[in-house]
Amino acid sequence: MPPDHAAPDDEPVAQPVPGPQRPSRRALAETEPSGRRGAGRRRKGASTQETLAPLLAIVPGLRLMVGMVIAAVVILGLYVGRDVLLPVALAALLGFLLDPAVSRLKRWGLPGWYRWRW
Numbered sequence: 001m002p003p004d005h006a007a008p009d010d011e012p013v014a015q016p017v018p019g020p021q022r023p024s025r026r027a028l029a030e031t032e033p034s035g036r037r038g039a040g041r042r043r044k045g046a047s048t049q050e051t052l053a054p055l056l057a058i059v060p061g062l063r064l065m066v067g068m069v070i071a072a073v074v075i076l077g078l079y080v081g082r083d084v085l086l087p088v089a090l091a092a093l094l095g096f097l098l099d100p101a102v103s104r105l106k107r108w109g110l111p112g113w114y115r116w117r118w
Contacts (some may be wrong), residue, residue, distance in 0.1 A: 078085065
């Protein structure tokens, strides 16, 4: 009676598949007359302007989109932080308004009893 499955010795062994071969330096030097890497990758006859034309066409729309995203993030940050930012803004405004009066009182020689002592 034959076995239902083949013996382990009968299974085919997988052979490694060779990967892509790197070109030699001589082959690179022959294909690239300028000696720089990537010099031969650009299409012949295509100017830089023609190559970048599709990208340059979307720049105005991209600028508008980036500006709107930045504005939305700033507005969202101000909305979320309004409970903290409103008192800080009022304190800064009050400090700017009272600074000339405090400087004048110091110049007049007002005694130090009006200052806070912690």
